[in-house]
Every structure is written in structure tokens, then in C-alpha cells.
Amino acid sequence: MSAVSDDLTTAARSSARVLAAAPAAARNAALAELAAAIELRAAEILDANARDVEGAQDQRAAIVDRLTLTGDRVRGMAAAVRAVAALPDPIGTVVADHRREDGLHIQKLRVPLGVVAVVYEARPNVTTDAVALTLKSANACILRGSQLAASSNAVLTEIARTAVEASGLPADSVSELGGDRDALRAFVARPNATDVVIPRGGEELKRFLLEHSRVPVLAAGGGNCHIYVDAAADAGMAEAIAINAKTHRPGVCNAAETLLVHRDRADLLDAIGAALERAGVELVEGEEGWSTEFLDMKMGVRLVDSLDQALDHIAHYGTGHSEAIVTADPEAARRFVTEVDAAAVYVNASTRFTDGAEFGKGAEIGISTNRLHARGPVGLEELTTTKYIVHGDGHIRT
């Protein structure tokens, strides 16, 4: 396996050199070609997918549902590729420009990261999403889907490679890492296997990569998110935000997991708690409720004595993802946004907005709670790095 994965890396790096020099038009043409090919070869994709679904009948219904493609879902995949192609080009933007008195001209430009590995679960649409985001940002990608979706992914990867090549870019801009978990472990154990690895999937996959990868792992943080209802909160707003943050989509990382209420508003804990229970949420008090990322219709609750106690609670139990205060007090809001250490901090809004599309980035490949490189939604810009370009006229340092 190691020889094979070395080859994958070499071929991807060589393609990445070509992509970095290719104009945006060539990358967009490849994505247009890919979208068209997805539609044209829909029957083939659905056939392959049917084989995967047949092999997955012993899996949980939710897994089978995410694995299953339909004609509508395939058209949705093509539409998603076109939507990414239509986004502004993230490459070549000048992010800093400094001309020295001696005339030396120093510019800092956005350039591709290089090679991006994306590791995901049994959702075939992630294959084409990942190709779209990495190619648009001029990165080569190495895809590693679930073995449950092996047939679907094989066809989709082949379609992507053909589309890329038809547009005059190297087929190895897109490649697939096969094999079992041991193969994945061996792959990411090499510090230079890729420039970054991005998990798209559940907590177990993220933990696996954090434990075994020597390649930097991006967007692997969990979300133990809080709604803090301050002494100066509007009752109706607090209830609406708590209900939305918990129940709108409880299984995702920006869903709220614990409700903190200032002791002066203990009445609100009763009212919001009753509303949550009517919505089907089970309230959990104490350590278990506070330390668990339920990703389910359960929510920790706590009365706190003060804003300071809320801040301490969040510093202790939070995972640095998304945190919200509901308050009409500007000073409490100022302290909360300054002192809470998280990717996104909200005043009078639901934590559910932490999302690439909601933040105006067009699309995302995940949400980072890392402090280095990218924090928050990982969109096209976060799939780039920078390069200094310096123009002189014989300048030497003296």
C-alpha cells in the first residue's frame, strides 16, 4: 500500500504544479465539463449506486438514506458543481502590497495550498462537492470515501478525471485512495502525503485522523455550543433562539448543546425548558448534560450566578465552535464577544448560522475550530495559502 500511496502523492503534486499555473478559465471549464458529465452519465452513476445500496442493507436507515442517490440528487450534484464554478476565483488576489522607498515592490498573493485530501463517509455527493471546491481553488485532491460507497465513488472519480483531462488539465488532479482503514492510517502517517487532510463526516472519523495523521488536519473540531440567556435578555427572543439552535437540525456541529440561564431569570429557564420539551427535547442537568455533544434532541441546562460564571462554564466545557448570548445589555454583549474564545460568537442570533453559505462564502468543505490557518467555515479562500512576489531592479541587501 505504501508504494501505491507514494505514487498517489507524487502524481497529485505534479498535477498541483500544473493547476497552480492554469488560468481560472481552464479550472472553470473543467467544472462545467464535470457538471455536464454528471448529468449525461446519470444512469451509470445510479446503477453503481444501486450496487452500493444493495450491499448496505444491514446498515442503519439514516446511513442508507445518505448513501442513496436518486435522479434528483444526481441533478443536485451537478448544480452544486456549477454553483462552485460560478463563485469568484480565490487565486491571484493581492492581499498585501508594499512598495519600499528604495523601489523594491513586495506583494502577497493568494495561491493554492497544493494537495488536499478529503476523507468522508458514505455520501457520494461529497465526492463531487470536494472535487468542485478543490479544483476551483486550483488544488489537486486525493479523495477517500467510505467503502460502502465504493462503486458510486469509483464512477464519480472516473467521471471527474475524464472531465478534467478533457479540459486540458491533468487527470491526476483528482485521485482516489482505496484500501481499508489501515491504508488510510499508513497514508496520513507520512507528513508530506498531502498538504492538509479534511475530514467530512462524523466524530469517530475526525478522532481517527487527529490521532493518526501527521498531515495537518483541518476542520475536525466538535461543537459543544452554548446559548447563554443573560439577565437582560428578551424572553421571546431567548426562547426562539434556543429552540432554533437546538432543534432546527440537532445532528450538526453548530447546533446548541447546553442552555445557560442567568439566575435572575430563573423563570426563563422554566419557560424555555417547557418550550424545548414541547418540541421534543429532553433536558439533562449536571455534568453529563454539560460535557456531552448530544447531536440529538437532548440539551444540557444550567442556572448560572453571573455573566462571569457563564464565561467560565463556556471556557471549561466549550469546544471553541459557536457560542451565543441573548441580551439587551451592550456591555454584557461586548464582554461576551471579547472574552469567549470560539470560531464564531453571536449576540442575539442562533449558533446555526456558522456555515459557509450563511456567512457569504458560497460553499464550505467543513468548519474549523483550529486556531491556525482557518477558523470557522472553510471555503475557497481557506483552501489557499499565500506567496510573496518581490520585484526589484537589481536590489541587494546591504
Place this chain on the structure above:
Amino acid sequence: MSAVSDDLTTAARSSARVLAAAPAAARNAALAELAAAIELRAAEILDANARDVEGAQDQRAAIVDRLTLTGDRVRGMAAAVRAVAALPDPIGTVVADHRREDGLHIQKLRVPLGVVAVVYEARPNVTTDAVALTLKSANACILRGSQLAASSNAVLTEIARTAVEASGLPADSVSELGGDRDALRAFVARPNATDVVIPRGGEELKRFLLEHSRVPVLAAGGGNCHIYVDAAADAGMAEAIAINAKTHRPGVCNAAETLLVHRDRADLLDAIGAALERAGVELVEGEEGWSTEFLDMKMGVRLVDSLDQALDHIAHYGTGHSEAIVTADPEAARRFVTEVDAAAVYVNASTRFTDGAEFGKGAEIGISTNRLHARGPVGLEELTTTKYIVHGDGHIRT
């Protein structure tokens, strides 16, 4: 040792929370206090340093020289702290601002990284440089100097802690990791020991950290840098740049290590080679010359058939630090800056400019060849991360 280093981390993280909320004035006051204390307690610093120097008499002269403080050098340390204090505050800057049609206001602000470990060799001035840069950027620091400089560093760390505390900030904003190499290895083996570790020192130290650290390591890349003399190069400019890039300070990472000359200008290889030899540089042909980062008065040389061969050579042997082309041909320059993958790419200028101060950053703590987070000189801005602050008026996601 592990209990002790756990305690260091906990105390540093708790101080980092306070620093993140402290105004720039408080951090600048702490640096002013530190600069004054360095001057006031110069005799004590010099006494401690004399003990270190006495214990280092079996070391190489260059090491003893870097270890040795004088009255002038101590005054220089205080001046360097004041210079950092005078730089613009990197914290709180709004780097993105997006107001949605529904009124939700999303801002991305610069905030401190958190806790920064700095690991360095027997240069006591790095202690106060590191304190200045990390405190200015509102980070707590954990310092790890060389045991050769133990007495100097103990006094300097105590002075820094006292100065910080006198300014109303937590003393544990600055702390020192003691013990031997095993203690350092155990410390960085914990993924959350600090948010980042920055080596300031030689290649062996960098390799040690890259091998053993599970904390992200910043600025640990070497510099196998090239000067490519293109077919369209000006002869005098090519010679001046090659001499400067190799001999101005041969022991640093932005010094050039290999000279590539286009075959059409073989005469220039002779002329520049002769000039380099007159300047005391030994020329080394073949694989050894191309693959070695000499950090010395030696330089690899190669005639290349074309710009493409130069690009391939740099892609193969380069370390992604600083690369230069000398040419009067705009198309060759354009291809070189687009296709060379490095932190800094130069047209008609010496690679020696890759430096925080030269790039207008005021100061640097190192140079990164990483692709993630920071690439090039690591100044105050690169010691920050970002946080999204979102203000709503009861906004929920539907």
C-alpha cells in the same frame, strides 16, 4: 515533569484569557516596564550571563559569542522591546465585514493565537524578543532556552514576569520550561500543550521539533535557495545579486545555496563563478552542491538548458523558502513567479530580503515555509488568529 508541564499549560492558558481581553495600552505598558527593568537591572543580567559564559568555555567560539551579553547588548535588548511596543496593535483589526440582507452582521476580527511556545538556542536576547512579540500580540508565552544560557534566562524571565505583573497583567503570561531534551520532548508530545511552537535556532533543533511535536510547529523550514540567471539577464545585475545572496550573511536561511545559469549564458557562469571565488566562495558541482543547504561560503552551481529545466530543478531541490530569477524578459519573470512554489519569489533582487523587518513587518520571530497559517516572515500578524463576531436582533435560521 509531566505534572509540571501540565501546570505550565494551565497557567499559561488562564493568563491567555486575561491577555485576550486586556487593552493594547496594558500590553504596551508591560513592554515599557520590561524595557525599563532590563536597563535598571543590567548589572544583575550581566552577572548571571557571566556565570553562563564561564560554564560554556568548552563550546565553539561562535556559540560563546552569541551567548555573551555586554552593556551594549543589554541596552539593545531594551531598545528592541521598545521597538516592538511601538508597532501597530495587531489585535482587533476587522479583516472581513459582511452585512446580510436580513440585517445579520458578520465581522471577522484578529484575536490572539493563545499560548505560544518559543524554543531557542543559547542567545539570551531571544528571551526578551520572544516576550515582546508574544505579549504585543496578546499571547501568553512559554519559553524554552538553552541550558547553556540557564542563568541569564532565569533572570530575564523573572524580570519579564515582574514587569508584566507590575502592569496589572498575570505573571504567568510569561513562563519558562526547564529540564532536559526529554522534558521538551514530553512537553510537545501533548497536542494541547500550547497552540503553536516556534523554533528559533539551528536545523537540528527544528528537526527535533518536527519529529517529536504534536503541537503545530511554525517556521521550521530550511532554505535551499536558488539564484537563476536567465538567458535575458543583465550581467552586472546577475553578479551583484549572486554575490549578495551568497556572501552577505551565508549562515542564514535566506542565503542562496545554488546558482543556476542558462546555457546560452555559460560565459556568465564563468564570470560570476570567478567573482564568487574571489569573494571566498567554494563552488560545488553535481548532486552534493545542489542538495546541500551549506549555510557557509560554499555554493552549488549548474548550467541549465532552459527556464523549464531551472523550474524543475527548483521544484526538486528547493525547500520553498526564497527563490530568485535575474532576467530582463517579462515573460520569463512572469512564468518564474507563477510556477515557482516558495514563500518568497524574487525578480531581479537578492533572496536576502526575506525578513520581517525588510518586508515592513517591523519584527519577526522566524520565517515559515509552511503552507498553512503563515508563509514567509512570521511577524505580529502571523501570531494572531481570527474570530467571527455576529450581531443579530433575534435572528434564527429557517
